[in-house]
Amino acid sequence: MSTDVVISDDRASSRDPRMNETTPPLPTVKVSASTNQRETPSRSADEMAQQAKKVVAHNVDFYYGSHQALHAISLEVPEHCVTALIGPSGCGKSTFLRCLNRMNDMIEGTRVCGDILLDGEDIYRRGTDVVELRKRVGMVFQKSNPFPKSIYENIAYGPRVAGLRKRAVLDEIVETSLRQAALWDEVHHRLDDSALQLSGGQQQRLCIARALATDPDVLLMDEPASALDPKSTAAIEDLIFELKTTYTIVIVTHNMQQAARVSDQTAFFFEGHLIEVGATNALFTKPTQQKTEDYITGRFG
Amino acid sequence: MASLPSSPTTAKGTLSPGGFRWLEAAIHGLLVACAVVSVITTIGIVLVLLSQSIPFFRQVAPLEFLTGTKWAPLFEPQHFGILPLFCGTFLVAGGAAMFAIPLGLGTAIYLSEYAAPATRDIVKPLLEILAGIPSVVFGYVAVVFVSPLVRQVFPQADLFNALNACIVVGIMILPMIISLSEDVLRSVPRSLREGAYALGATKLDVTLRVIVPAALSGIMASFILAITRAVGETMAVSLAAGAEAKLTLNPLTSVQTMTAYIVEVSQGDIPAGSLEHRTIFAVGLSLFVSTLLLNVCAQWILSRMREKYE
Numbered sequence: 001m002s003t004d005v006v007i008s009d010d011r012a013s014s015r016d017p018r019m020n021e022t023t024p025p026l027p028t029v030k031v032s033a034s035t036n037q038r039e040t041p042s043r044s045a046d047e048m049a050q051q052a053k054k055v056v057a058h059n060v061d062f063y064y065g066s067h068q069a070l071h072a073i074s075l076e077v078p079e080h081c082v083t084a085l086i087g088p089s090g091c092g093k094s095t096f097l098r099c100l101n102r103m104n105d106m107i108e109g110t111r112v113c114g115d116i117l118l119d120g121e122d123i124y125r126r127g128t129d130v131v132e133l134r135k136r137v138g139m140v141f142q143k144s145n146p147f148p149k150s151i152y153e154n155i156a157y158g159p160r161v162a163g164l165r166k167r168a169v170l171d172e173i174v175e176t177s178l179r180q181a182a183l184w185d186e187v188h189h190r191l192d193d194s195a196l197q198l199s200g201g202q203q204q205r206l207c208i209a210r211a212l213a214t215d216p217d218v219l220l221m222d223e224p225a226s227a228l229d230p231k232s233t234a235a236i237e238d239l240i241f242e243l244k245t246t247y248t249i250v251i252v253t254h255n256m257q258q259a260a261r262v263s264d265q266t267a268f269f270f271e272g273h274l275i276e277v278g279a280t281n282a283l284f285t286k287p288t289q290q291k292t293e294d295y296i297t298g299r300f301g
Numbered sequence: 302m303a304s305l306p307s308s309p310t311t312a313k314g315t316l317s318p319g320g321f322r323w324l325e326a327a328i329h330g331l332l333v334a335c336a337v338v339s340v341i342t343t344i345g346i347v348l349v350l351l352s353q354s355i356p357f358f359r360q361v362a363p364l365e366f367l368t369g370t371k372w373a374p375l376f377e378p379q380h381f382g383i384l385p386l387f388c389g390t391f392l393v394a395g396g397a398a399m400f401a402i403p404l405g406l407g408t409a410i411y412l413s414e415y416a417a418p419a420t421r422d423i424v425k426p427l428l429e430i431l432a433g434i435p436s437v438v439f440g441y442v443a444v445v446f447v448s449p450l451v452r453q454v455f456p457q458a459d460l461f462n463a464l465n466a467c468i469v470v471g472i473m474i475l476p477m478i479i480s481l482s483e484d485v486l487r488s489v490p491r492s493l494r495e496g497a498y499a500l501g502a503t504k505l506d507v508t509l510r511v512i513v514p515a516a517l518s519g520i521m522a523s524f525i526l527a528i529t530r531a532v533g534e535t536m537a538v539s540l541a542a543g544a545e546a547k548l549t550l551n552p553l554t555s556v557q558t559m560t561a562y563i564v565e566v567s568q569g570d571i572p573a574g575s576l577e578h579r580t581i582f583a584v585g586l587s588l589f590v591s592t593l594l595l596n597v598c599a600q601w602i603l604s605r606m607r608e609k610y611e
Contacts, residue, residue, distance in 0.1 A: 103495060108418065135501030145492035148515050157510065158500035207496070214500055 043081055043264040045279035051078035054218060054248040055100060060114035062095055062104070069095045072114070073274045075267055077218075082240060082249045084263035084280065086256060088295070091269040093252045094142075097220050100250065101137040102130050118218070135162060138216035142223040144203035146195035146210075151178075151187050154195045154206055158214035173213050181209035182239055201232025208239065212247075219243065221251040225258065237262050256296055260284050268292045350589060353582035360576055366583065372546035372557075374580045375571070381580065383587055385546040389463065389556035390588075393538055394531035396467030396552055397474060401531075402524055404471075405478030409520075412479070413486035414508045425480075432476035440540030443469040447541070451553075458553035461543030467552060469537050474527040481526065485519030486512055518603050525599035529592050535560035559588045 055077035062070035070092045077083045085093035098104045099112060102123060116123050123133055135158075146154050155174040164170060174191065178184040183205045187198070195206055204224060211219060221240070225233040240249060240262045253259050259266050260280060267277040268291070276283060276292045287293045294300055358366070361381045369382015412421050443465045451465055452458050489512050497507040513520070543555030544565055557565075563581045571578045 101499060103499065106495065106498065131501050131503055133501075134499055139495075139499035141492060141496065141499075143492055145490070145496040147493060147496065147511055157497070157502075161497075161500065161502040161506040161510070210496075210500065 043279070045282060048078045048081055048264055048279060051081055053077070054079040054119065055250070056115075056117040056120075057096070057099075058115045058117070060096070060099060060112065060116060062092070062099060062113075063111040064107070065109045069272050070099075071272045075274060075277055077248060077250055078265065079248050080244055080246075081264040082244050082251060082262050083265045083267065084259035085250065085252045085267050085269060086254075086259050086295075087269035087275075088300070089254070090271075092272040093267075093269045094222055096269070097222055097250060097252050100218070100220055101134050101139055102128075103139065105130065135214050136216050137218045137220060138211035138214060139220040140204070140208050140211050140222065140224045142226055144200065144207050144227075146198070146203050146206050148194065148196060150192045151195050151198070151206065152191040154210050155213045158210060162214065177209040177213040178206075180212050180239075180243070181205045182235060182242075183209055199232075201228050201235060204228060204232065204236060205239065208236070212243075216247065218248045218250065221249065223252050223254060226254060233258070256284075268295060270295070347589070350582055350586045353579055354586045357576065357579040357583045361583075370548050372562075374577050375566075375569075383559075383584065385548040386557060386559045386562055386584060387587070387591075388548050388550070389542065389546065390532055390558040390560070390591075392463050392550060392552065392556060393466045393470055393534075393542060393558055394528055396463065397470035397531045398524070398528050399471075400467065401471040401475045401478055401527065405475050405523075405527070406482055406520065408475075408479045409482035409486055410508060410513070413483045414504065414512065428476045428479055431472070432480070434473075436473060436534060436536040437540070439469040439473055440537040443537060443541030455553050459543065459555040461541065461555045462553050463542050463556045464552040466538045466542035466556075466558075469541055470531050470534050473534065473537065474531050477530060478523050478527045481523030482516075482520050485516040485523070488519075489515045521602055522599060525595060525602075529595050532592055532595070533560065533588070535564060539564045559584050563588075 053076045055075075057073055057075045060070055060073040061068060073092075073096055075083075075096075085097060087093050095104065099116060100118075100123075104110045104112070112124055118133070118137065122128070147157060149157070152174055155177050156170045159170055159173050164173075175184060175188070178187065183202060186202060187193075187206075195203065198206060204227075208219075208221075208224070225236045228236065237258065240251065243249060244264075251259075251263065263280045265277065266280045266283045268275045268283065268287075268289075270291055276287060276289045278288075283292065284296055287296060366381050366383055368384065369380060370384050371380035371382050372385040373380040408424075412424060416424065444461075447465045447468050448460060448462070451462065451468075452460070455464075458464065493511055493515060494507055497511045502510070538558050539561035542558060542561060544557050544561060545555045546557040546562065547554060549556065562584055566578065566581045
């Protein structure tokens, strides 16, 4: 499965093959990716340390009514890296992800304490423009949710609600976004067809393209491949790999192999607590916490 | 790892038919009988309408009936043109829809997208009460309250006029539009809402560009059902709109609808079996056919839209 994403030279060079030397093979998790692009599975801790902190969560508590779902989560998301959130079902990883674009605001009776900073600005500060925040922090959901509109209109929706009207500009955004999501070649001849006619994997890539069309800084992905077959999953993973050169990505996944394949940093959640966070290679090879080791070696979860 | 609950192993039944099989058959039969009753009733009603209308149409040419512009079967010289009744019916139903559809859709959108749960919990039961008010009460309200009000605004209006009927019938079909539209709006999957909000859409963007279009077929269905109800509405209309069959689009004059005419003749002392009496079956058949057409039309629109949206 090859993608058609065109990467400029400077971006491509960020995936430096020399990194291989410092990256030991992973013993517990097989990283044989579906494609040949994964020779450099992830950035090292040093590399990540050099990146700016795009999102910083500090002591975040989250409540559904009286039930506390997150306990004092502190996590830094480096720019242009993929951060994976792993953990068993109900551990709070999705809840945390949805805090980052304030999606939980839509659920009645929820409450957040602590700070979440995007580029140093507290997104929960009073007076934050949530609409503006969500333009900067895009989201792809577990279940693909294309609008019951044409492929074109799905992609154009974000730019349109942002006030863009010029057809030529919209055309360009639609093409660029679909190319970025590696969907253009499959759909360019039928942009006016309903998005619901696409296959599951295509629909999910459409949703990614739709999120990219608003040109966000951060892309949140909530188990984007959990409902897809292996081929579509591989396509999505290839895509994540390409996208991190441009975007900062936070991905929730149930699938530890997936986390190991696509992410630079991994955070392990358990029962609402952040147990351990670190460079993906380190976390999967030398976890410092017993719980993390138990989880990644499949002893529970 | 959760351990499986240990359950005592029970003896499996034999494969021969059990004692409850006959009950299955009996219930199946009972349910079929229920369905047959309503089908037979419908067929029976159509047959009665046809059997009584055919003698009528032997005496009055169908073309004259459908195209005649004067309806006066009870006076000399008799005229049997149904157009004035048609006109009255659709003037009232159309007027009611014109006022109830925007108001109803607006309320539905408010309740489904904007209102706090507490507000919704108050408004929804109120709407159910509104829906439960008998139509004769609406007729009374039309005569006692609405008509004087209309005549204050438009002094030239008749005491009984089409506008009265439009207003009360509009109020009557309002709960139907609101509750049906609200149901379809709320049944738009949460994932679509979240998808739109996640793109930086405002509530208005989400509502008008995602939720309403996605629910459009159901919303149209609620409109057409409501209009069908308005066309068939009898009691309030016969009280509010008067009893003058007139071919007019002026809502300030008295008009007669098909239903109101049927009421008038049924109450009066027209001998059964006479040509005059048979007119009500011909009018009833026309009413039946027009609401049927409306429903078929609605189904057609729905199926067209479904192709587009699903």
